[in-house]
Amino acid sequence: MIALHDVSRRYASDEVETTALADIDLTVDAGEFVAIMGPSGCGKSTLLNVLGTIDRVSGGRYLFEGADIAKAPEAELAKLRRDRLGFVFQSFNLIDELTIAENVALGLAYRSIPAKEKRDRVAAAMDRVAIGHRRDHYPHQLSGGQQQRAAIARAIVGEPKLILADEPTGNLDTENGAQVMDILSELNAGGATIVMVTHSPAHADIAKRTVNMLDGRILSSARRAA
């Protein structure tokens, strides 16, 4: 489904140049559930952002379903994100000024879908993560686990083919973390491809493949024995 060839990402900030990613070769097939692990600062989030097209590569090729989008125009990438991708962040990134329902609806905001269908899909997504009863609350009125479930609802309301989750359980306790992992597994079972960054070996075990990173490079990629 997606393939990175020799991808690198360097950040230039006043004199210091940081290489966040180097010589990345990675292929993810449709329907996979990939966990990315590695020490802090090794480039996991950067890799995920590159996959999600919200960060540019400094070099290399990024094939999305066969087409090279490494240098695609911004508008095309926006369309790709809108139609194919779903994001879940460690820090939720819900908008404070909007209610939970409005936050979830944001996932459909840039598509032309009839209002009624939008409402139905938002309600369905919220029910799926068991957050429907909180629809009119504001993010700061919810617990961390509830906020993350809302963020997942927002990511899946557009029925994306590829879900990118950056430490989705990082800010949650064990029980809430387990809930989130259940939802992700369910989504994967339903056909969605998932790439997830995590520090938890237990959660990585739930994925079908684990990619280990160090200093911006991929060390190893191991498929879980069936």
Place this chain on the structure above:
Amino acid sequence: MSIATSLYRSLTRHKLFAALNIGGLALGIAVFLVLYLFVRFETGYDRVLPGWQRVWMVDRSLQFPGNPRVEIPSLPTMLGQMKADYPGTTGARFLQFDAAVQNGTTLVAQTMAQVDPAYFRLFQFPVLEGDPATALARPDGIVITAPVARSYFGKASSIGRTLTVVIDGKAQIYRIGAVLRPLPGNISYTSDLFTALAPDATGQRGKGFRTFLSFPDAIAAARVTRDLPAFVKRHPDPDFPVGMVDLAQTRIVPLASVHLAADNVRTGVTVLGAVGAVALLLAVVNYVNLATARAGLRAREIAMRKVVGATRRALVLQLLGEALVAVTLASLTGLALAEIALPFISAIGGTDLTIAYLGANSILPPLALLVALVSLLAGFHPAFVLSRFQPAGVLAAARTSGGDRAGARLRKVLVVLQFGIAIALMICTAVLVAQIRHVQNADLGFARNGLIMAPSYGVAAVDASQRRELFAAIRTLPGVTAVTTSGIAPTGGSYSISAMHRAGATGEPPMILQATIGDRFFETYGVKLLAGRLFDPQRFPTDETRTGTDADKREHMVVVNRTTARRLGFATPAAAVGQSVSEGERSARIVGVVADMRFATPREPLNAVSYSYRDDGGFSPVLVVRAADTATVLARMEMVWRRIVPNVPFAALTVDQKLYDSFYRQDVQRSRLFTIGAILAALIGCIGLYGLAAFDTARRVQEIGIRKVLGASTGDVLRLLLGQFLRPVALANLIAWPIAWVAMSRWLGGFDDRINLSPLYFIVASALALAIAAATVAGQAWRVARAEPARALRQL
């Protein structure tokens, strides 16, 4: 941490915020200060000399039905009668005219006033040297002002020296008895030279006398006011025909009320004062908006202060203190801006404003008051909002508190208000400028360019044979295409008003302005003949109207303008030709009808005029010359003048200039002040919008990042942000349009010659405001819309 260090840090940490906030406020304060000085100058008219409260002026006017009220001089006998009828009354008469001072071989035109000795007790002018009252005790004594003294005698004392003054062509020698200090500009009635009025001034009847009065107390003044109609009946004006007595009105008015008595003058001052207040208000709104917007960013600081034990009182004091320091800084900057701008403002606004730091007119007390008021006004709301934050809520929320939603709503309301006012001011500016341009270029019924008028032709010192000689010499000057003389002239001249009656007509006969004109009057002005013929005394000797002879009794020939023909009840100009109308005992035959000429102010309706022909142009005629190159011809005319009447100063100017001086100058100057005020007010509004956009986009970086992650394109985000910033501006039109419409239809209503209040002004001003607002926020919106989402989300 003290207020000062806290403010210093918040200023240096948020440089943009500080620049916008203090800069905007300083601009608002500068506009306010300049216009405050202007209003103080205008409302301070005739309140500068000690004892001004006790001075009253006789205000005498005449109004024919259907005509504007005109001021007429007071009678020289009135003062004596007042003193006799109301014991305790004192006063002085003031008769001003143009004189000329002989300086070597040249004559310098100077204003001169003959006054009663008591004049200098009523008006206590500051004296440089000598004593004005004793100076005027001698018939050849003269009092002059310091600038005059300096121009003739330099720095040396001028007491006891002599001055040769030419009055009505006759030279007289005066001895200087006192010199007055330079006078402030806001005194209505003053003069360069003062001499004594002959005790029996009745011979001077009909000249422009003013009578100033002073009463023992307010009760006496009130009694005189009440009794004035009876007084006028007891002492009728011997010059007034019986029928006209009811048309005249005599009042006494406090001198200090005279300057702002005219509606349009008062409105002008009020409006400019309002513009100053509005500019300040907009700047204060900016401060409040930016301060509460930043409240979101400062919420954590405030919450932490509360956590460590600051009371709400302490926080309010801290925030008010910050406002005080910021406003003080802005005021000093504003004062400096005002100082820098004043010479420029004075030049284009025709004012003479200065900022005084010491003395009674010191700017410092009002400025201190302003600082206190603005600090409270600007600091109160942010202090209240910020100190109310619940620390737990603020610290728990990822970023800003949910309470900021109300603040955001208030900010939107204030932006709507700001732009409403700014757009209204822009519309008004457009209409103002268009109308003022219109009156300066409008068709006046005659070709206004290339006309020169010489009022000095008609002064008493120039006799009939000199006039003939002048006329003949000027007509043959190279560059002169036509010459005429007439009593009536653009902006005034001499004429009379009387009723004209059409045989068989019913109802009140219309009052018609009676003008005498000389040879080739209509041809020189370039007036269109609508029906009949113009005067042609060569072919029709009876065209000449004679007075004072038997010939007066016969029917005389008149040319009337279109308005007269209509008022007399003729359906068309052609219908009036050949018709007879009676004018008092005389009868007049209409030989022609010409187009209306607008000699009066554009504020007044066109006059109905009946022209009769006199070889010499009539009483105190004005010479009017048509020439392509007015400057050259003016110089040639002056040479001719000096040869023929060397003892009378030459006074001539283009008709354009005369119209500008009399009718347009004040409007032009005031509209310039208004325009500057309006532009700066709009600029202040934009500064506010820019600041809000800056803070709002900074606050929304995360949200924008998320939207882009969810598939929003740059265009989507740009549309979202611009839409959100511009919606209040668009909404502002709802406020602006009605205000501007009401204000401008009222103002235009004061003009007879006016433009239509076209919707174009509204649409263009609104579009312009929208464009300016869009340009103001576009940069910021573009920046965040373009940002890589990953970077935006990492900024947290």
